[in-house]
Amino acid sequence: MIATDLFIAARNLARHTRRNLLLAAAISGVTALLVLLTGLTSGMREAMLHSATTLMTGHVNLAGFFKITSGTAAPIVADWEKPWEAVKDKVPELVYAAPRGRGWAKAVADGGSMDLVLAGIDLSREPGFDKVIQVVEGSLAELGKPGTILLFQDQARRLGVKPGDTLTLSAPTTRGASNTADVRVAAVARNIGLLSAFNAFIPAETLRQLYQLKVGTTGAVQLYLADPADSAKVAARLRAALREAGWRVMDPDPEPYWQKLMFKVNAEDWTGQKLDVTTWEDEMSFLSWIVTAVTWLGNVLVGVLLVIVAVGIVNTLAIAIRERTREIGTLRAIGMQRTQVLRLTLLEAFLLGLGGAAMGAAAGAAIAAGLNATGIELPETMQYFLLQRDLHLALHAGRVALAVAFVTGLTTVAAIWPSVWAARMRPVTAMHHVG
Amino acid sequence: MPEPIVEAVDVAKVYQLGKTEVQALRHVDLVVERGEFLSIAGPSGSGKTTLLNLIGGVDVPTAGTVRVDGEDTSRLTERALTRLRLDHIGFIFQTFNLVAVLTVFQNVEFPLLLQGRMTSAERRRRVETLLESVGLAGHARHRPSELSGGQRQRVAVARALVGNPPLVLADEPTANLDSKTGGTIIDLMREMNRRDGTTFIFSTHDPKVMSHASAIVRLEDGRVIGRESAQGAEAR
Numbered sequence: 001m002i003a004t005d006l007f008i009a010a011r012n013l014a015r016h017t018r019r020n021l022l023l024a025a026a027i028s029g030v031t032a033l034l035v036l037l038t039g040l041t042s043g044m045r046e047a048m049l050h051s052a053t054t055l056m057t058g059h060v061n062l063a064g065f066f067k068i069t070s071g072t073a074a075p076i077v078a079d080w081e082k083p084w085e086a087v088k089d090k091v092p093e094l095v096y097a098a099p100r101g102r103g104w105a106k107a108v109a110d111g112g113s114m115d116l117v118l119a120g121i122d123l124s125r126e127p128g129f130d131k132v133i134q135v136v137e138g139s140l141a142e143l144g145k146p147g148t149i150l151l152f153q154d155q156a157r158r159l160g161v162k163p164g165d166t167l168t169l170s171a172p173t174t175r176g177a178s179n180t181a182d183v184r185v186a187a188v189a190r191n192i193g194l195l196s197a198f199n200a201f202i203p204a205e206t207l208r209q210l211y212q213l214k215v216g217t218t219g220a221v222q223l224y225l226a227d228p229a230d231s232a233k234v235a236a237r238l239r240a241a242l243r244e245a246g247w248r249v250m251d252p253d254p255e256p257y258w259q260k261l262m263f264k265v266n267a268e269d270w271t272g273q274k275l276d277v278t279t280w281e282d283e284m285s286f287l288s289w290i291v292t293a294v295t296w297l298g299n300v301l302v303g304v305l306l307v308i309v310a311v312g313i314v315n316t317l318a319i320a321i322r323e324r325t326r327e328i329g330t331l332r333a334i335g336m337q338r339t340q341v342l343r344l345t346l347l348e349a350f351l352l353g354l355g356g357a358a359m360g361a362a363a364g365a366a367i368a369a370g371l372n373a374t375g376i377e378l379p380e381t382m383q384y385f386l387l388q389r390d391l392h393l394a395l396h397a398g399r400v401a402l403a404v405a406f407v408t409g410l411t412t413v414a415a416i417w418p419s420v421w422a423a424r425m426r427p428v429t430a431m432h433h434v435g
Numbered sequence: 436m437p438e439p440i441v442e443a444v445d446v447a448k449v450y451q452l453g454k455t456e457v458q459a460l461r462h463v464d465l466v467v468e469r470g471e472f473l474s475i476a477g478p479s480g481s482g483k484t485t486l487l488n489l490i491g492g493v494d495v496p497t498a499g500t501v502r503v504d505g506e507d508t509s510r511l512t513e514r515a516l517t518r519l520r521l522d523h524i525g526f527i528f529q530t531f532n533l534v535a536v537l538t539v540f541q542n543v544e545f546p547l548l549l550q551g552r553m554t555s556a557e558r559r560r561r562v563e564t565l566l567e568s569v570g571l572a573g574h575a576r577h578r579p580s581e582l583s584g585g586q587r588q589r590v591a592v593a594r595a596l597v598g599n600p601p602l603v604l605a606d607e608p609t610a611n612l613d614s615k616t617g618g619t620i621i622d623l624m625r626e627m628n629r630r631d632g633t634t635f636i637f638s639t640h641d642p643k644v645m646s647h648a649s650a651i652v653r654l655e656d657g658r659v660i661g662r663e664s665a666q667g668a669e670a671r
Contacts, residue, residue, distance in 0.1 A: 004541065004548050011536030330532040333493050334594070335521025335549045337514060428494040 005340075009347040016320065023309075023316050024356035027407060030305045031360025032367065034403045037298035039368045039393030044291050047388035048284055049228060051192040054132035055119070055199045056256075057283035058097070058222025059231045062087070062238060063257055064250075064275040065265045072176065073265040074211075075102045075257050078273055080218045086245040090237055093225045098125040101207035102219025102257065105171035107149075107200070111160015116200040117258075118169070120207025120219065128224060134190040138163030142186030146205050149183040152196040156188045163187060169202075173212045181210045194287065194384040220257075231279040238277045250276040256283045306407070310414035317349060317418040325425065332427035345419035346412055353411025357404040365400060368393040438505055440602050440634045441467035441490050446499035448485050448657075459485040460657045463499070467636060469601065472628045474648035475638040481654040483638035484606055490636065491524055491604045492516045504601060521549055525595030527605035527624075527637075531587040533579040539566065539590050540575040546598045565593040569623060585616035592623055596633065603627075605637035609644050621647045 013020050053059060062084060064077045077083065080099055088097070101120020106113060123129060123144045130140055136153065142163075143150050149169075151161070161167055163185050170180045183202055191197075202210075208217060225234060235252070242249045253260065257278065281288075321328065328341060376391040383389050448460040460482045467473055475483045488494040489501050495509045495516075502508070504523045508516060520526075525546075533542045540562055547558045566572050569589040579587050588608060595603050605624065609617030621637075621644055628635050637644075645651050651663045 004537075004545070007541070008534065008536055015536060326530075326532065327534060330526075330528065331534070331545075332517070333491065333520060333526050334546055335517055335598075337517050340549070426494075428488050 005344050005347050006351070009344060009351050012320065012324070012348055013352055019316060019319075020352060023312055024352055024359065026309050026312055027353060027356025027411060028360035028363060030302060030309055031357040031403055031407045032364035033305065033360075034298075034302050034407065035361050035364030035395070035400055036368055036393060037295075037302060038399050038403060039364070039395050041291055041295045041298065042394035042396065042399065043388065043392040044294060046394045047193060047392060048287060048291070049280065050132065051195050051388075052284045052287075053224070053228070053280050054129060055192065055195045056117075057278070057280045058100075058220070059225045059228045059280050060091075060223040060234050060238065061220040061257075061278045061280075061283065062223065062242075062275065063102075063220035063278060064273060065257075065261065066273050067265070067271045068175070070269050070271055071266055073261055075219050075261055076211075076213065076217050077220065077275065078214070079216045080221055081216065083242060083245070083247055083275060084221050086247075087238055087241040090241045091223060091225075091234055093227065093230045093234055095224045095226055096125070096127060097221050097223045098122065099204065099218035100220050100222050101204045101211075101213075101217075103171055103207055103211055104258075105169040105210065107155075107159060107167050107169055109159040109161045109165065109167035112158055114155065114158055115198065116155070116169075117198050118171075118207055118210075119199060119201050120204035121201045122204045132192070135187045136190050138185065138187030140187050142184075143201060143203060145186070146203050146209075147181070147183050148186035148203060148206070150187045150189060150201040151185060152189050152200070153191050154197060155200060156185065161185050169210060171210050173210075175212070179210055179212060181206060191383065191389055193388050194290075197384065228280065231281065235277045235279050242275055242277070248272075248274045250274050252277075252282075254282045254285050256286055259286065306410055310410065313349060313352070313411055313414040314418055317345065317415050318421070320348070321345065321418050321422045328422055328425055329427045329429070332425065338423040341425075342419050342423040345422045346415055349415030349419070350408060350412045353408040354404070356411070357407040360407070361400050361404045364403075365395055368395050439466045439502075440469045440471075440504055441465065441636070442500075442502040443486075443490070443496075444500050444502075446486075446489060446496045446501060448482075448489060448494070449497045458657055460489070460496075463657075463659050465652060465659060467634060469634055470628070470632045471634050471636075472625060472647070472649040473634075473636045474645045474651045475636060475654060476640060476645050476651050477638075477654035478640060482657040483640075483654055485657075486654065487604050487606050487636065487638055490602075491526060492520050521546060522598065523600050523602060525598065525600040525603040525633075527588070527591045527595050527603065527608045529607040529610045531579070531584070531591050531611075533587055533590055533594070535579055537578070538575065539571060539577050539579070539582070542579065542590055543593045543597050546594060550598055561597060562593075565597055568627075569593045583616075584612050585619060588612060588616075588620050589623065592620065592627070596627055596631075599631075600633070602634045602636070605635065607638050607640075609639065609641060614643065617641070617644060 065073045066076045066078055067073045103118045105116055105118055107116050142148050159167060165185050166182050168180055168182050170178060173179050239249050371391055371393060378391055443463055443465040446460055446463040450457040450459055475486060477483050489496050490503060492508045500507050506519055511519060543562045543565060544558055547553050566575055569592055571586060571589055609620055624635050625647055627633055639645055652659055653661045
């Protein structure tokens with residue numbers, strides 16, 4: 001029976017080709033837009049993960065704060081190898097771990113000055129670093145030498161420096177005094193969205209010297225996992241293991257370390273070392289509003305279009321049903337139940353929705369692939385907000401299928417009212433309908 | 436003594452047309468025995484179609500009772516009434532009322548699909564047999580729009596009979612056909628009636644068509660004014 005229903009539904013759709021093609025095109029357009037917007041937000045999320053886990057955070061961070069007095073906290077882990085040694089066996093998902101110094105400094109050069117978030121890096125421990133950083137001037141290997149710095153294009157432009165030039169970093173030490181260090185520009189890297197606007201890299205040793213920290217002190221041990229999706233699970237496991245090993249561990253708090261440093265830790269009444277295990281999502285939470293905003297804007301746009309399409313579907317089906325009143329009356333007379341009429345008309349909407357959505361998804365995927373292949377460089381302001389330099393739409397089969405299912409489902413739901421209307425027709429009235 | 440296939444007792448049907456009440460049928464009593472080939476005759480507006488609708492369970496009476504194959508139609512739920520139509524009654528319409536998007540074969544097969552009792556192979560055999568008996572074996576793959584009026588009505592006859600219903604109702608089955616084709620359709624229905632014992636009730640105002648009936652019930656202004664058997668009139 002379902003095969004016959006499908007056949008009738010398909011043939012009925014084919015009977016009014018122009019009308020149904022127009023409606024299918026509208027459904028198709030909305031689906032394509034939905035696929036593109038999903039690709040855009042996924043692309044942003046992936047770009048954020050990609051760039052953030054190089055520039056600012058590991059997938060999981062074993063970090064912490066050290067307070068000499070209750071009002072002066074520094075984002076450091078003293079003797080980091082001790083807590084790390086105590087728990088590293090608990091992370092079978094680990095690909096590699098690397099200590100990163102954390103700090104900020106004012107960079108002053110002949111051409112200008114700016115505030116920079118500094119990462120103290122040991123290149124030999126970070127095999128993933130050169131896969132993300134694209135050097136456009138200078139040499140990344142130079143960053144292995146003390147007293148150097150890696151800047152991004154915009155920073156170099158703003159400071160008016162190029163590889164080989166020297167600039168001065170000025171930072172407050174943990175004891176409250178200011179210290180400076182002259183560093184030579186080792187390399188200038190290609191921008192990576194918003195995050196590369198304020199992050200710069202210096203050798204870990206140089207950062208320690210700037211902050212007058214002992215060897216063995218770092219900002220965080222950044223853990224890179226085989227699957228970033230395991231981050232929260234691994235973080236929870238590490239917290240438990242560190243506590244068990246006798247370390248003071250802060251409760252989970254989905255905020256970046258610098259927000260905790262500025263607004264929370266200094267106000268707390270404790271001294272000494274506390275460890276803080278965070279995930280990349282915690283560290284990037286201050287940027288998640290961008291993805292949320294784009295997602296919501298997209299949803300509103302798609303929502304409005306879907307309402308228009310739904311009205312079109314209701315209207316078209318109502319017309320189609322009115323035209324087939326006699327036929328429906330006949331089918332009811334010869335023994336078709338109301339539920340079967342309902343199923344038949346819903347099936348038409350479902351087929352229309354599925355066809356339109358599938359075409360739209362294919363078109364959306366093709367457009368996305370074309371845009372990705374073209375490698376469109378985004379305008380600078382958009383780079384900041386989309387967290388990527390080149391437009392990249394991340395397409396996942398599952399999400400595309402979900403978009404198709406969502407639009408098809410909505411189309412079918414929109415058809416409920418005209419379908420119920422068709423099913424409730426009295427056969428005697430329907431058979432004698434003239435129209 | 437077998438139960439009559441149709442029994443209408445003091446049936447009335449009133450339609451509300453705006454503020455006006457239309458008495459389509461009043462005090463109709465009718466008994467149709469199994470195997471009859473009964474014609475309901477009368478001028479336009481006499482209530483023929485209304486009576487067929489009530490017998491066919493596509494409508495229910497305002498007053499009185501209609502029993503079809505032992506079932507009181509006004510006591511049945513919508514679902515049960517639909518099932519009664521599917522299993523016990525075949526319909527032939529004046530304007531054929533075939534499903535335009537289905538082929539001849541699919542149109543005839545449709546009631547069997549609704550019944551859901553036969554396998555695909557059984558359905559195929561049954562449909563092919565019927566198409567052969569109505570002379571349309573070579574047209575199974577055609578669509579209704581590719582057939583003549585007479586051929587379409589043959590398809591309708593086959594569709595009405597495919598589920599082996601004990602009762603077939605035909606509302607002016609020859610009205611849209613020329614007299615020769617109409618005669619062929621009536622002959623076909625008569626043949627099915629004789630061969631399978633299926634009861635046929637058909638409405639007409641064509642005396643030629645009436646002449647084929649085993650009995651004629653005459654309606655006028657919503658009342659039965661007489662019943663004639665093939666042998667002669669039985670005034671009521």
